[in-house]
Amino acid sequence: MSWTYSGNPGHSAKDQVRFLIGDTNSRDQLLLDGEIEWLLSQYNNNAMATAIRACETIMSKFTRMADESVGQVKISFSQKSKAYQSMINQLRQRIAIEDMTPYAGGISKSDKRTEDQNTDRVKPDFTKQMMDNEEFGPGLPNVDDLLNRTND
DSSP states (O other), rough: OOOOOOOOOOOOOHHHHHHTOOOOOTTTTSSSSSHHHHHHHHHTTTTHHHHHHHHHHHHHHHSSOOOETTTEEEOOHHHHHHHHHOOOOOHHHHHHHHHHOOOTTTSSSSHHHHHHTTSOOOOOOOHHHHHHHHBBBOOOOHHHHHHHHHHO
């Protein structure tokens, strides 16, 4: 398997993921191309969602490794694991803010017509005409009309 990075996150979804997770140093490779490409296939080529899962994968690698020290030299894999947990949290916040587009149907007349014509759309429980009484016409019936009708 190979590891590649073009240096341009706009070049490919794989390079976007590498850029987002900081896996851009060829001398310190974290995930292979095939691993990122597989993750992209699992998340419909969504680079941000894939980056979150990639960070979880990298974090699990560092979690398995014990901190080591020999004399004055110390390697703290647990710090790397914590750093990736922090990155996961940051990416999740970004995806919640940046990548979600709110949608409110029926804002424009053409959008309302399109939504009304959608046969797969769930029909609303509440409508403007829901209180109309077909027997007496639109709107609520007059109380006197109701009383007179029951006395007939």
